[in-house]
Amino acid sequence: MRDLQVFGWRPKEGFWNIRRILGWDGYGKGLRRAFESFTSDTGIAVSFHSVRNQDEMHHVAGTEAFNVACPTTDRLASWLDSSLIAPLDEDRIGFSRIDPTFHADAQTVIHERRYGSPNIWGGVPGLGTIRTAPRWTLPGSA
Incomplete structure (x- = not known):
């Protein structure tokens, strides 16, 4: 997408300006701020499709196209x-x-x-940039 922007061309809608992610129930809501930040920085929207288990994920991946899947x-x-x-x-x-x-x-x-x-089980990759990523601190730390 950024390579295309260098040439002054930025698609208005469609495949190029949306990233479809197939992941686990509950993760999309938790990552909402990261998705919003990513969209703000890049102009690329994020669509998160959640599933409950591995079998459902495999089935959905076989019937729809995704940019990222998390089996x-x-x-x-x-x-x-x-x-x-x-x-x-x-x-x-x-x-x-x-x-x-x-x-x-x-x-x-x-x-x-x-x-x-x-990956680390239970960890989730963040979308965004270091410049805009929120700072996280553990409770009780400085």
């Missing part, structure tokens, strides 16, 4: 077998900047290509 890593092989995912471009996503401690999930690499990103 657990032990399901990536079945997603690949169903042609629901494509390998990540590690250079494009800056994978080398991720702490190597998080590289160890062998289930994200299939046939020497990476299909999932490192």
Whole structure:
């Protein structure tokens, strides 16, 4: 999207200015501020489709198109077998900047290509920029 904006072209609607995310029930509401910040910064809207379980996620991914899906890593092989995912471009996503401690999930690499990103269970990736991300502090910290 930003590459297209360099040339003075910015689509008004459609695929280019919306990111569809398939994730877990309850996460969309919790990420609303991050989605709003991302949209404000980029002009790209976020549509979050929530599901209750892995089977529902696999089914929905097979019937609708998403930019990002959040299956657990032990399901990536079945997603690949169903042609629901494509390998990540590690250079494009800056994978080398991720702490190597998080590289160890062998289930994200299939046939020497990476299909999932490192994660921490219960953690959720944020959308936005460092410039606009809210500062979070733990209760009782300075």
